[in-house]
Amino acid sequence: MLCDRAVNAQKEINMDSNPGFMDRVYTGGGFSFSSSSSTTYIGVSPIVGYMLTNKLSVGVGINYQYFKDKFYDVDDHRYGGNVFVMQMLVYRLFLMGQYSFINLNPAPQIENSPRQTWTRFLIGGGLSQPLGKASINFMALYDITYDNNSPYASPWVIGVFISI
Numbered sequence: 001m002l003c004d005r006a007v008n009a010q011k012e013i014n015m016d017s018n019p020g021f022m023d024r025v026y027t028g029g030g031f032s033f034s035s036s037s038s039t040t041y042i043g044v045s046p047i048v049g050y051m052l053t054n055k056l057s058v059g060v061g062i063n064y065q066y067f068k069d070k071f072y073d074v075d076d077h078r079y080g081g082n083v084f085v086m087q088m089l090v091y092r093l094f095l096m097g098q099y100s101f102i103n104l105n106p107a108p109q110i111e112n113s114p115r116q117t118w119t120r121f122l123i124g125g126g127l128s129q130p131l132g133k134a135s136i137n138f139m140a141l142y143d144i145t146y147d148n149n150s151p152y153a154s155p156w157v158i159g160v161f162i163s164i
Contacts, residue, residue: 015054024051029061030159038071047084055088063102078104080117092129096141098122104151121145122157136160 029046042065049059065078082100089095100120107113126139139159146155 025049026051026057026059038069040066040068042066045082047082049084049086056085058085059083063100065102065104067104073109076105076108078102089125092127093125094128095125096123096139098141102151106151118151119145120152124157126159 026049027047028049029044031045032041032043034041043063044065045061045063047059047061049057051057061082061084063078063080063082066076067078068075080100080102082098084096084098087095098121100122101117102120103115103117105113105115120143122141122143124139124141126137128137137160139157141157141159143150143152143155143157146152
């Protein structure tokens with residue numbers, strides 16, 4: 001969900017030297033997986049970001065999720081996207097806001113059931129710890145638009161990931 005250069009202590013670029021477009025661009029993303037005796041979940045979320053300043057970046061991403069639940073006879077491919085803004089604070093702390101959407105079938109076990117698009121507006125922050133050319137990142141985001149009909153189990157998104 002997050003990015004390598006922006007989260008990796010927001011790589012410093014010399015704004016006085018008028019850096020080129022590609023010097024400000026970064027890529028990254030996330031991968032998630034969980035499995036049990038009855039469920040399988042796989043998620044992939046690459047992103048592309050742009051550093052407006054040394055401390056402020058914006059970006060876009062795409063999301064793909066595969067969800068299978070043998071107990072409820074659910075087998076669904078979910079896809080969507082997001083836009084985000086990230087502001088580095090002091091030390092290695094950052095604030096983040098993200099708007100995302102996901103298209104899914106809420107009742108895939110029912111033949112010809114219609115797909116629906118769900119949106120989220122996440123706000124929160126985190127901490128990035130460099131590890132050589134990589135970093136380990138911790139974040140907590142909260143969906144301020146969450147309601148009980150959401151396909152998500154919780155309004156919280158808690159993540160730990162490594163970026164390279």
